[in-house]
Amino acid sequence: MEAKNTQTFRSLSDNVGQFSLKGKTFLIPEMNRIGSHLIAGTFKGFGINAQIMDTYKGLDLGKEFTSGKECYPCQVTLGDILLFMKKEKERLGDGFDPEKYVYFMPEASGPCRFGMYNKYQRIVLDSFPELKKLKIGSLTTENSYSLEGMIDKGETRNLRKVAFFSVVVADILDRLLWRVRPYEKKPGLADAFIEKAMETMCRAFETYGGKRAFDKILDELEGVIEEGKSIIDPTIPRKPMIGMVGEIYLRTHTASNQDVIRLLEQYGAEVVNASIAEWVNFTTYENKRNAMLALRLNLKQFRLKKVRRYFKQLLSHGIDLFYQQYRQKQIYRRVETLIDLPGDHQVAHLEEVLKEKDLFSFDVGTEACLSIAGIMEYIREGYNGVVNVYPFTCMPSTMTSAVVKPILTRAKVPYLDTPYDGSYQPGREAAIRTFMYQAEQHQKRKGRKEKETYDNKNAH
Numbered sequence: 001m002e003a004k005n006t007q008t009f010r011s012l013s014d015n016v017g018q019f020s021l022k023g024k025t026f027l028i029p030e031m032n033r034i035g036s037h038l039i040a041g042t043f044k045g046f047g048i049n050a051q052i053m054d055t056y057k058g059l060d061l062g063k064e065f066t067s068g069k070e071c072y073p074c075q076v077t078l079g080d081i082l083l084f085m086k087k088e089k090e091r092l093g094d095g096f097d098p099e100k101y102v103y104f105m106p107e108a109s110g111p112c113r114f115g116m117y118n119k120y121q122r123i124v125l126d127s128f129p130e131l132k133k134l135k136i137g138s139l140t141t142e143n144s145y146s147l148e149g150m151i152d153k154g155e156t157r158n159l160r161k162v163a164f165f166s167v168v169v170a171d172i173l174d175r176l177l178w179r180v181r182p183y184e185k186k187p188g189l190a191d192a193f194i195e196k197a198m199e200t201m202c203r204a205f206e207t208y209g210g211k212r213a214f215d216k217i218l219d220e221l222e223g224v225i226e227e228g229k230s231i232i233d234p235t236i237p238r239k240p241m242i243g244m245v246g247e248i249y250l251r252t253h254t255a256s257n258q259d260v261i262r263l264l265e266q267y268g269a270e271v272v273n274a275s276i277a278e279w280v281n282f283t284t285y286e287n288k289r290n291a292m293l294a295l296r297l298n299l300k301q302f303r304l305k306k307v308r309r310y311f312k313q314l315l316s317h318g319i320d321l322f323y324q325q326y327r328q329k330q331i332y333r334r335v336e337t338l339i340d341l342p343g344d345h346q347v348a349h350l351e352e353v354l355k356e357k358d359l360f361s362f363d364v365g366t367e368a369c370l371s372i373a374g375i376m377e378y379i380r381e382g383y384n385g386v387v388n389v390y391p392f393t394c395m396p397s398t399m400t401s402a403v404v405k406p407i408l409t410r411a412k413v414p415y416l417d418t419p420y421d422g423s424y425q426p427g428r429e430a431a432i433r434t435f436m437y438q439a440e441q442h443q444k445r446k447g448r449k450e451k452e453t454y455d456n457k458n459a460h
């Protein structure tokens with residue numbers, strides 16, 4: 001494929017948006033591995049031919065067609081789609097037709113650059129004459145990732161519900177892996193198990209998702225958890241708990257973050273990463289919050305037409321949020337009876353945490369809201385260390401780092417920033433080793449304190 005020098009902005013609006021997926025191959029970039037595959041399984045359950053593209057192998061292409069100033073996830077995903085298209089063209093020859101695919105690249109509003117990825121990638125795709133007709137299917141946080149226009153109208157809400165369900169189940173599988181792997185009876189057991197578990201759950205979503213048979217999916221999940229539990233060697237004592245926050249793509253895309261969770265585990269950690277459902281709930285919560293603010297403002301100014309509009313929006317986002325949290329709780333409650341996995345944070349509670357400590361405001365938006373409040377919760381829950389994972393130059397994560405560092409220093413909780421841009425930093429492993437030493441010391445200190453408190457109580 002050869003790029004043309006003259007860029008055209010013509011197809012920006014034509015070829016980025018919500019397009020029907022009927023008869024198309026829906027190309028999904030891999031972010032967190034399990035989550036992406038379960039989403040694909042969900043779409044398949046609704047009769048859509050969804051496919052996860054190989055990831056990270058096209059990074060050279062991604063870098064070739066970016067200037068270096070773009071966010072790192074934009075480079076990685078651009079490389080994924082360019083390499084995929086290149087291979088399809090080689091495979092199909094004259095039969096290659098870009099109109100048969102829709103490439104999935106969502107967007108978000110707000111001060112972050114995520115909203116620009118699909119626009120920038122459109123310009124790059126347009127510079128290849130044969131890729132001008134490849135459509136970018138975009139969902140936006142502004143309408144809580146509504147799927148309108150992409151599938152049959154009667155199915156949009158159902159698909160959205162099952163997709164959310166798959167996000168929570170994927171979070172559970174990730175948490176199961178991080179709970180089990182540091183204590184596995186034999187090296188490699190957990191990795192082999194989780195691949196099999198992912199396939200089982202993909203099949204469950206393909207088979208039962210379209211029928212919205214949530215109980216059947218949960219039955220499968222229970223079986224998976226029971227199997228996962230059997231991998232744990234009960235003689236291995238609990239390890240230092242490390243909480244992870246950061247930019248959603250980097251902290252979940254193991255190739256981009258050079259498998260930082262595994263590296264932390266190698267040096268003795270048990271890690272809990274912030275969940276994906278938390279982000280989905282956050283976008284719905286933000287929409288509800290914005291509708292409420294707009295409603296109040298228009299009420300004051302007595303603009304009745306707008307009052308009606310924002311009231312409707314408030315109601316709709318409120319119902320979505322209620323539904324999501326209800327489903328999430330339902331799944332976590334069922335899992336709790338089987339294994340001690342950490343629960344998820346409620347977004348309203350996280351906003352309260354920020355307000356109470358006067359640390360940051362949801363008015364600013366971005367993932368910094370979740371990361372800063374999430375770190376406060378890790379401290380409260382007694383974690384032994386916190387890691388912030390993000391793309392080099394990422395604005396919300398840099399804000400997070402600036403806000404939390406002094407707090408963590410005062411709280412004497414070890415903290416580590418790990419920015420990534422595709423290069424290998426020679427000092428990274430040493431930094432993680434030192435961080436884990438500090439986390440171990442923190443765990444021992446905490447253990448001593450708890451013992452003292454227990455002894456004192458029993459002495460009286």
Ligand code: SF4
Nearest residue numbers: 071112113114394395
């Ligand atoms: S969160 Fe960071 S990496 Fe993601 S778009 Fe915003 S600035 Fe870029």
